[in-house]
Amino acid sequence: MPEKKVDIDKLIDSYSELASSNPDILNDMLKEQGYDPSILEKRGIQKVRKLIFIQQVAFKKANLIHLFNRAIEMVNAASSDTREAILGILKRKSPSLQFRNLEKLDEENLRQILTETEVLELIEKIEKGELK
Amino acid sequence: MIDPETFERLKAISDREWGDIYKELTAYAEHRLVKVGFEPRSEKDNVTGEDFAVQAIEKLFEGTRAWDFRRFPDLLIHLKGIVKSLISNHLKSSARSAVRKEKVTDEIGEPEKLKSAKHLLDEQTPEQIIISEENWKEIEAEFGDDEIGVLVFCEWVDEVPPRTIASNYDIDIKDVYNALKRGRRIIQKVFAEN
Numbered sequence: 001m002p003e004k005k006v007d008i009d010k011l012i013d014s015y016s017e018l019a020s021s022n023p024d025i026l027n028d029m030l031k032e033q034g035y036d037p038s039i040l041e042k043r044g045i046q047k048v049r050k051l052i053f054i055q056q057v058a059f060k061k062a063n064l065i066h067l068f069n070r071a072i073e074m075v076n077a078a079s080s081d082t083r084e085a086i087l088g089i090l091k092r093k094s095p096s097l098q099f100r101n102l103e104k105l106d107e108e109n110l111r112q113i114l115t116e117t118e119v120l121e122l123i124e125k126i127e128k129g130e131l132k
Numbered sequence: 133m134i135d136p137e138t139f140e141r142l143k144a145i146s147d148r149e150w151g152d153i154y155k156e157l158t159a160y161a162e163h164r165l166v167k168v169g170f171e172p173r174s175e176k177d178n179v180t181g182e183d184f185a186v187q188a189i190e191k192l193f194e195g196t197r198a199w200d201f202r203r204f205p206d207l208l209i210h211l212k213g214i215v216k217s218l219i220s221n222h223l224k225s226s227a228r229s230a231v232r233k234e235k236v237t238d239e240i241g242e243p244e245k246l247k248s249a250k251h252l253l254d255e256q257t258p259e260q261i262i263i264s265e266e267n268w269k270e271i272e273a274e275f276g277d278d279e280i281g282v283l284v285f286c287e288w289v290d291e292v293p294p295r296t297i298a299s300n301y302d303i304d305i306k307d308v309y310n311a312l313k314r315g316r317r318i319i320q321k322v323f324a325e326n
Contacts, residue, residue, distance in 0.1 A: 001268035044154025
């Protein structure tokens with residue numbers, strides 16, 4: 001055979017296609033590479049489950065922060081009567097509330113005072129104009 | 133952060149499918165680390181193929197290597213692209229020492245600039261290895277009486293897909309695999325000796 005230039009990427013892809021074509025071939029390749037295919041598979045599934053869980057927690061936290069920020073925006077945009085009513089609700093929930101007005105209320109303060117359900121109720125009441 | 137729609141797509145993939153993806157990705161990474169047998173591993177930082185498979189899947193879930201599932205629906209191809217760039221980066225940084233004088237290694241694109249899916253696998257300048265006339269003589273001698281084996285191996289090196297080889301010689305895909313497995317062992321020996 002004469003000298004030949006080999007495109008190594010194509011050979012890698014071609015060899016990998018064998019693994020996709022037959023599970024026995026894939027398992028044999030992995031054994032050749034020093035892996036136990038069934039243990040590797042379990043490890044992979046566990047790894048992905050963990051990543052899904054972490055991501056779900058991150059999404060939930062982001063949604064919660066967004067929700068409380070939305071409530072803060074609504075409080076800031078509310079009329080003075082509504083703001084007084086909101087201040088009253090917050091003081092009843094947290095008698096040790098340090099501030100006398102809502103100017104310094106931020107998302108973190110609000111999360112310490114209200115639960116997720118309570119902030120949803122607050123948003124609903126503000127939207128319906130029930131706080132006066 | 134990953135976008136919620138892509139995350140829902142990933143969540144919809146069954147455990148069984150994830151298991152297969154993980155295994156295939158690991159095997160792919162191992163083949164890439166040794167260039168399917170043409171180059172022994174010699175870098176100091178001996179990271180495994182599984183490590184690269186994990187890194188690729190983590191980047192997918194973090195959204196740092198976003199998956200455009202509408203344009204490139206095959207997730208495994210997308211993950212292979214990520215693994216390819218990670219390994220390329222790793223080999224550059226670890227300064228692999230065993231470089232054959234015949235080998236022509238072209239510059240590979242900057243990993244961070246790589247995009248998504250199959251074109252990511254295709255767009256990099258190909259890396260080539262030269263099999264000399266002398267190498268061929270040694271390879272043929274190592275195959276001995278196994279005439280089909282050497283023919284299958286030559287066809288593979290000529291970039292004929294394994295399924296086509298199986299069809300051409302009217303043999304099972306597993307026989308093609310066995311011939312290539314033998315061929316890979318031979319080239320490992322031939323290239324290690326030279």
